[in-house]
Amino acid sequence: MARIVIVEDDRDIRELIALILEEDGHTSVATATGPEALQECGHAVPDLVLLDISLPGELSGLEVCRRLRGDERLAPVPIMLLTARARSSDVEAGYDAGANDYLVKPFSPGELLRRIEDLLGPSAG
Amino acid sequence: MATVLVVDDEPQVRHALRRALEGEGDRVLSAATGTEAVDLAAAETPDLVVLDLWLPDIDGVEVVRRLRTWLDVPILILSGDSDTERKVDALDSGADDFLPKPFGFPELTARLRALKRRTVRDQAERRLSFGRLVVDLPQGAAELDGGLLRLTPTEWQLLEAMVTHPGKLLTHRWLLARVWGDQHGDESRQALRTHIRSLRSKIGDDAGTPSYLRTESGAGYRWLPEPQRSENGDGTQPDPTGAAAPPAAVGSRAVALHDINNVLTALHLSLHVAIDGTGRLAAEGQHPDDVERIASQLRRSVRLVDRAGELAQSLRQVWHDGEPPLDG
Numbered sequence: 001m002a003r004i005v006i007v008e009d010d011r012d013i014r015e016l017i018a019l020i021l022e023e024d025g026h027t028s029v030a031t032a033t034g035p036e037a038l039q040e041c042g043h044a045v046p047d048l049v050l051l052d053i054s055l056p057g058e059l060s061g062l063e064v065c066r067r068l069r070g071d072e073r074l075a076p077v078p079i080m081l082l083t084a085r086a087r088s089s090d091v092e093a094g095y096d097a098g099a100n101d102y103l104v105k106p107f108s109p110g111e112l113l114r115r116i117e118d119l120l121g122p123s124a125g
Numbered sequence: 126m127a128t129v130l131v132v133d134d135e136p137q138v139r140h141a142l143r144r145a146l147e148g149e150g151d152r153v154l155s156a157a158t159g160t161e162a163v164d165l166a167a168a169e170t171p172d173l174v175v176l177d178l179w180l181p182d183i184d185g186v187e188v189v190r191r192l193r194t195w196l197d198v199p200i201l202i203l204s205g206d207s208d209t210e211r212k213v214d215a216l217d218s219g220a221d222d223f224l225p226k227p228f229g230f231p232e233l234t235a236r237l238r239a240l241k242r243r244t245v246r247d248q249a250e251r252r253l254s255f256g257r258l259v260v261d262l263p264q265g266a267a268e269l270d271g272g273l274l275r276l277t278p279t280e281w282q283l284l285e286a287m288v289t290h291p292g293k294l295l296t297h298r299w300l301l302a303r304v305w306g307d308q309h310g311d312e313s314r315q316a317l318r319t320h321i322r323s324l325r326s327k328i329g330d331d332a333g334t335p336s337y338l339r340t341e342s343g344a345g346y347r348w349l350p351e352p353q354r355s356e357n358g359d360g361t362q363p364d365p366t367g368a369a370a371p372p373a374a375v376g377s378r379a380v381a382l383h384d385i386n387n388v389l390t391a392l393h394l395s396l397h398v399a400i401d402g403t404g405r406l407a408a409e410g411q412h413p414d415d416v417e418r419i420a421s422q423l424r425r426s427v428r429l430v431d432r433a434g435e436l437a438q439s440l441r442q443v444w445h446d447g448e449p450p451l452d453g
Binding site: 010012013016017019020023054055056060084091092095105106107108109110 | 401
């Protein structure tokens with residue numbers, strides 16, 4: 001079981017991901033904005049961050065990613081970007097910002113859980 | 126890094142191309158048949174395609190034709206000396222360049238670099254930068270200082286009209302016809318002023334000392350700055366911090382597409398959760414919590430379908446490119 005921080009501004013997607021993670025035995029914290037996510041991650045280091053790339057407000061998903069990577073405690077936490085953009089320049093920008101993987105919307109619960117399992121490694125399952 | 130789709134039925138060629146392209150820092154997708162190539166291109170949208178003309182299932186020329194119905198990225202053809210006619214057919218069908226077999230990898234990578242440069246240049250011409258403001262026309266996107274600009278459909282249409290006619294006086298009549306159509310009435314003139322005021326506020330401009338949008342009293346409006354070319358070659362301004370560019374912020378068309386994608390994602394997940402719930406019911410018998418969970422997801426799905434319908438209407442409204450004549 002892992003503790004996963006969800007950062008997604010769309011309420012339905014946020015709630016559904018939380019539900020899917022819960023049913024798979026994980027605990028999750030759902031946040032809607034970059035500042036909220038950074039605050040939550042600072043409060044307790046998560047095992048994984050699911051991060052929407054298109055966040056409203058001053059902090060984009062990529063900026064949140066960079067800030068997580070710039071924090072010594074949070075730098076090792078795997079980050080999976082959720083994006084509607086499958087263009088390679090976006091993916092490249094995501095990896096440059098420090099993401100470990102990305103998932104293109106729309107995705108299925110099965111795909112989400114498989115990719116999370118890959119990032120967490122066998123010990124976390 | 127570019128994503129290159131390599132299509133060749135010979136495993137050795139695919140392997141050698143993969144090694145050469147990965148050595149250039151590219152991500153490589155490979156396909157052994159035409160069908161696989163078309164499917165992979167649809168799923169992954171590569172930046173470049175390297176395609177052998179001889180494939181076991183579909184002819185390479187036909188693969189080019191199919192890809193060209195929706196894929197606008199460079200296609201490099203690999204062909205033998207005896208393929209002159211088919212080579213011409215492939216180029217006529219939309220391929221960008223060809224390389225005769227046998228070829229050396231330095232030549233292949235040089236050709237691909239040239240094709241990539243051409244792509245970057247084409248994209249740059251449609252991504253306009255005005256200092257702090259960047260307008261991405263094909264994406265229907267605009268950003269200010271890298272931040273998300275959420276424009277209404279009308280504001281986006283006005284911005285698009287103005288940035289594509291820099292320096293030109295755009296009369297009220299022209300702007301009204303462009304945004305509201307020829308049937309606009311007097312009430313639209315007041316609406317135009319209201320939308321311009323809102324757009325100005327979103328792009329951080331001041332009507333008194335405008336950097337972008339000047340009111341030409343009694344006549345119309347003028348977009349002041351010319352788009353700038355950047356040293357990055359992609360239409361963006363160089364970032365002094367060296368940080369990667371933030372994601373393009375979205376204007377009205379891109380917002381609608383983004384929102385539709387989110388609705389579909391939520392709908393997809395919601396239906397899966399409901400389906401999993403019915404599976405549990407079948408396996409473990411009826412439990413009130415499970416029934417409520419399924420019902421809740423089905424109610425959510427109905428709401429999401431309604432939302433998708435509204436977004437489709439909104440998208441229809443913004444998705445027109447009427448180009449009425451300038452009337453000075």
